[in-house]
Amino acid sequence: MTRIQPADQRRRTAAVIFLLLSAVVMLAGCAPQPYTLAPLPTRTPKPTFTPTPAVDMSAQSDAVPPTPTATVMAAQPTPALTPTYSSPAAAEVPKTGRAILVDQDQQYMYIFENGVEIRAIPCSTGDPQNHGTKAWRGVVGEYVGTFYSYGTYADYAWYLFDDHGRIMIHGAPYIFDENGQRIYLELDALGRYPVSHGCIRIHPDEARWLTFWNPKGVPIIITPWTGKRSLAEAPRH
Template sequence: MKREIYFIVLFIACLLLPSAVQAAMRVEVDLSTQMVKVYDNNLLLRAMICSTGAPGTPTPVGDFRIQGKGPMFVTDYGVSAKYYSAFNGDYLFHSILFDRTGKRLISRSVQMLGRPASHGCIRLNLYDAKWLQEKVPRGTPVKIRKSGKAGMKKEKWKVQVNGKLYPAWLDIRWLEGQAYLRAQQLSWFIPGKMIIKGTYIQFVREKTVLELFLSEPGLKINGRETRSSLAPQLFADGPYLPLLPVLSALGYQLEYMNRAKVIKIQTVIQLPQPNGTENVADGVYGNIYN
């Protein structure tokens, strides 16, 4: 009798296990900031810039679930998109747009990332749409809301490093109150070599090697994982790096002079954190100015 009960309990547990695992993952879409975030047990797995419905064709607000998936579809107005994941009938997560054949990218859809522009679906960069389709299972909860937070904006700023003002204007994008710098411009004021290969970004400065991946929170410093809630993002003019964790990892502290549009950067001495942990998302721990 005990043996039979054991197998019955085991059978029920096997039936419930996929649901339990699935329930731990969730997708949150913020129509205000145009960001899609995927969590697993409150751990941020991925943060992705998106383009939701335009004012005349808004993306529905509410609670949904990931439904059917597919490699590609062609719309009635002659464009296609790849790696779609449905969440509410014909409303989908999908890639930026291509022509009917799926071979030619429609650049306008890339340029509109970070702004409402779709017919109600949620557009993502190609690699983000592919990741979501492959990693987020059917049945995963999707919550779509308007937070009221400021959305993405692009501005021109200058930088001052240890008192030296650099004349070149930098491309800065603001997302959820955080500054993002166009990756190629980092070496304009921080000596080092930038390498970008697909979704992989590496910056080498003397004996320090930073490694980041597009849309993936956190970074590696000389191979060591470092926590951060911020992730590099890809826009039409190239990848952008979150300034705070990147500069903190390189040993700098920054301050924004909003009226002058100047980012003030100073070298700091970084002391080790207690228990050997690191978290550069909240700034450098135990900074002492030289």
Template structure:
């Protein structure tokens, strides 16, 4: 407004600018839903928006940041959570792994899992920064570390998964 000095800003009142979502924290600041309270629980993956929705019927309970497959490699359609799940994996052909994986198609081929890790189990920050913004996987659905851990620990076998 005419180059007038308007005052000072205390350093404690500022936060660093981040052009990515914090993949080390849950996607939302509210608690995850108690899956036992929702008889019609399902998971929806919106590829265009790079989001995962935990729903009860048509009611959205929780929204997660995601990174789906490059070149439309994430399959679209109706699936269900399968029995296969685990703490971590590493695929030498892709040079990446992940933690907290949960299968939804082809028994361990298509997964919900954390942002990727390298051969030493360290998270790959450049890949993690794609979360919620753009596809980056080879067909799986990448999530924040806590979101992937929650799905792995709480989502029951047979829970419907709809990807569009």
């Protein structure tokens, strides 16, 4: 057997220690480095949800509200119209259909339907000192419209009869001013005194109404002018 010398033994021991230290160093270099985690973001807490308590349907009433009761009013009979006449000659007016009465003493024209007076229209008939309007019975004739006579115009004319010219019912006469506007003449005579040349004058608005009422073929009575009634006694409507 070979005997190891002390010097060799020390060298071997030093070599072993060196190798061990080298191994430790190498193992230390291969060890993983520590990893630092980034901080997580702070989460905003969600709002707290408070559930709404369910409605207890069993507590609800299924009853239908009562239907309001309507008050039934007894039908009242419509009172019959009692004819009221403004002219004594109204007694001669037919009790059925339509009719027209011109009372020259009153200077009013009355419109009737089924014997009931529905309208009283102020008028002016023929001047008795010039050429008055004669008493007459007949029916309203054709619609003439606008015409020109004695230097004036008149609208809504309805033909009645001939007597020294055509006798008509028409609106008050008028002329035109320099601006083309109508100037109606002798409106103050309507319902007061006779002033025409024989025709029956009425207000333009009344003549328009009469035209829409359409008097063609309607019976008409024109009473005579007697001059018995003064202007103070003339009716006011």
